[in-house]
Amino acid sequence: xxxxxxxxxxxxxxxxxxxxxxxxxxxxxxxxxxxxxxxxxxxxxxxxxxxxxxxxxxxxxxxxxxxxxxxxxxxxxxxxxxxxxxxxxxxxxxxxxxxxxxxxxxxxxxxxxxxxxxxxxxxxxxxxxxxxxxxxxxxxxxxxxxxxxxxxxxxxxxxxxxxxxxxxxxxxxxxxxxxxxxxxxxxxxxxxxxxxxxxxxxxxxxxxxxxxxxxxxxxxxxxxxxxxxxxxxxxxxxxxxxxxxxxxxxxxxxxxxxxxxxxxxxxxxxxxxxxxxxxxxxxxxxxxxxxxxxxxxxxxxxxxxxxxxxxxxxxxxxxxxxxxxxxxxxxxxxxxxxxxxxxxxxxxxxxxxxxxxxxxxxxxxxxxxxxxxxx
Ligand SMILES: *Cc1c(COP(=O)(O)O)cnc(C)c1O
Numbered sequence: 412x413x414x415x416x417x418x419x420x421x422x423x424x425x426x427x428x429x430x431x432x433x434x435x436x437x438x439x440x441x442x443x444x445x446x447x448x449x450x451x452x453x454x455x456x457x458x459x460x461x462x463x464x465x466x467x468x469x470x471x472x473x474x475x476x477x478x479x480x481x482x483x484x485x486x487x488x489x490x491x492x493x494x495x496x497x498x499x500x501x502x503x504x505x506x507x508x509x510x511x512x513x514x515x516x517x518x519x520x521x522x523x524x525x526x527x528x529x530x531x532x533x534x535x536x537x538x539x540x541x542x543x544x545x546x547x548x549x550x551x552x553x554x555x556x557x558x559x560x561x562x563x564x565x566x567x568x569x570x571x572x573x574x575x576x577x578x579x580x581x582x583x584x585x586x587x588x589x590x591x592x593x594x595x596x597x598x599x600x601x602x603x604x605x606x607x608x609x610x611x612x613x614x615x616x617x618x619x620x621x622x623x624x625x626x627x628x629x630x631x632x633x634x635x636x637x638x639x640x641x642x643x644x645x646x647x648x649x650x651x652x653x654x655x656x657x658x659x660x661x662x663x664x665x666x667x668x669x670x671x672x673x674x675x676x677x678x679x680x681x682x683x684x685x686x687x688x689x690x691x692x693x694x695x696x697x698x699x700x701x702x703x704x705x706x707x708x709x710x711x712x713x714x715x716x717x718x719x720x721x722x723x724x725x726x727x728x729x730x731x732x733x734x735x736x737x738x739x740x741x742x743x744x745x746x747x748x749x750x751x752x753x754x755x756x757x758x759x760x761x762x763x764x765x766x767x768x769x770x771x772x773x774x775x776x777x778x779x780x781x782x783x784x785x786x
Contacts, residue, residue, distance in 0.1 A: 417726040417776065420602040420703060423667065423767040428659030435651050443469075443629070445651030447658055454661035455597070455612060458579075460590045463614050464621035467649035467657070468628055471576040471598030471611035475546070476503035477624050477647060478572045478594040478613060484509050484543045491531055491569075492546040493523040493555075494734040495752035499598075500546050500574050501735050512542060513736040515748035519694050521755060522555035523547045529563045531747040536567070545571050549578035549588050550732070551761070552604070552671075552702035553691060557583045557591050572596065576611070579604050580668035580700035589614045599653075604667050604702050604766070605660035607653040668700045670766035674773065675701040678762060681777040682706065687713065687784055703761040705731060711757045713784075718760055720783045726776060731759035 434440075435447055452465040459465070468474045484490055486508035492501045494513035504511045514531050517524035528545065535542055545564055547555050564571050573592025575581075581588040589595035599610035613624045626632075631644025649657075660667075675690075682688045689707040693699055708714040714730065721728045733756050736746035763776060 414725065414775070417763045417768070417772050418765060419727045419729055419761060419763050420765045421767065422601050422606045422608070423765060424656075425659050425663035427662060428656045431655030431658045432652055435655050440651045443646075443648040443650050445654070447651045447654035448649055451649070451654040451657040451661065452612070454658060455614070458661065458664065459587045459595075459614055462616055463590055463595075464616065464618050466613045466621050466624040466628065467654055468611045468613060468624070469647045469649055470609060471574075471596050471600065472499045472503060473628070473645070473647040474596035474598075474611040474613045475500065475572060475574065476506055477627055477645070478596060479503055479507055479509070479544060480627065481594065481620055481623050482544045482570050482572070488543045489535060489540050490544050490546065491528065491542045492735065493548045493550075493574075494736045494746060494748060495521060495732055495755065496548045496550060496574065496735065497576070497732055498735065498738065498740070499576070500548055501741065504546070509543070511735070511741060511744050513734070513741070513744055513746035513748070515734075515736075515746070515750075516752045516755070517556070518751060520553050520555055520697065521550055521691060521752075522553065523560060524749075524751070525556055525559035525563050527747045527749065528560065532563070532567050532569065534747070541567070542569055545569055546574055547571055547592070548574040548576075549581055551691075551705055552578050552581045552700040553693070554578065554581050554583040554588055554697050554699070561591070570594070575614075576600075576603065577702045578700060580664055582698040584696045594620060599657060599660070604671065604700055605657070605664050607649070607657040607660065610649050610653050610657060612649075667766040671701045671704075671764055672699075674764050674766075674768060675704045677770075677773050678704050678706070678777065682780060685781070685784060688780075701764070703764040705759055705761050707755070707758045708760065709758065714758055714760050717780055717783055720779055721776065724775070724779060726763060726779070728763065729761045731755050731761060
């Protein structure tokens with residue numbers, strides 16, 4: 412019997428995406444602006460918070476780049492960044508000629524440690540440099556310790572870029588992720604909880620920041636009948652075609668969160684009693700969209716054994732993110748680490764987590780894992 416491939420996290424379209432794309436064709440709004448972009452931004456605002464301004468952009472990476480630029484990051488500056496993350500959290504620091512300072516995670520959320528964060532800031536101040544910004548990440552959908560991180564950031568007057576690329580639909584104490592940073596960012600890449608095939612957004616409480624982001628994202632054109640520029644601009648605005656997909660996806664977002672959380676519950680109910688498998692539970696007041704369900708195994712060898720057994724059956728799983736301070740590209744960067752993310756990387760595995768998985772897919776996966784560990 413040939414069985415179909417199971418993906419880690421694949422796109423899951425709803426019902427109205429094509430209709431909104433068709434509308435763009437019918438009205439010839441085939442451009443990086445238009446009614447779908449406006450409606451998509453409104454839908455995100457309605458979801459994340461009515462006090463939040465939204466700028467739809469070409470990617471989450473572009474959103475981080477603009478966020479850092481708007482916060483004044485430039486050549487030679489230092490920016491603190493969670494080490495345990497995808498490279499897109501850190502790369503824009505380099506685009507601006509600044510240097511990332513990586514900070515390790517804590518065990519409760521796998522996100523940036525408030526203790527190590529403060530240690531890093533104190534060290535940099537002692538060396539005469541004040542970091543320009545902090546990039547904190549809600550990894551795999553689990554919120555970082557919002558209040559603790561905010562307290563440290565505020566006591567040194569450093570703004571936060573809240574990387575919510577994996578956390579649309581997650582909440583901290585009843586409030587949505589992407590509403591906590593001085594600037595928040597979202598991603599709609601193909602493997603995220605909802606997708607526009609590729610895309611992102613900036614979220615902020617400041618209308619001025621939103622306007623600045625849209626200005627920079629559309630080549631920084633001054634107000635003149637001809638093309639005039641006093642700033643270096645970018646081509647980072649979202650296309651009206653892709654925003655049509657986004658409008659449709661926002662309508663099904665609550666379903667997608669529910670489905671991913673149900674996947675997590677399924678894995679936990681079937682594997683949670685095994686002594687060799689650990690899950691990351693939600694601390695009190697934390698609500699994860701469970702973008703990806705991750706497990707911790709006892710060792711690198713066990714993790715690889717499970718990953719390869721799944722691969723052999725055409726099931727895609729993936730080791731947890733390799734910390735940035737271990738990446739060749741960032742080998743010269745300063746880092747404040749205590750081994751937490753290295754350990755998570757060694758022992759951790761992301762299981763297939765798409766909102767379109769069937770119960771039979773999930774059964775296939777847990778059967779294999781149970782069989783493999785029983786040996
Ligand atoms: C996906 C992702 C990004 C980047 O988003 P793109 O839209 O792919 O550019 C940034 N940070 C994290 C943590 C991500 O997972």
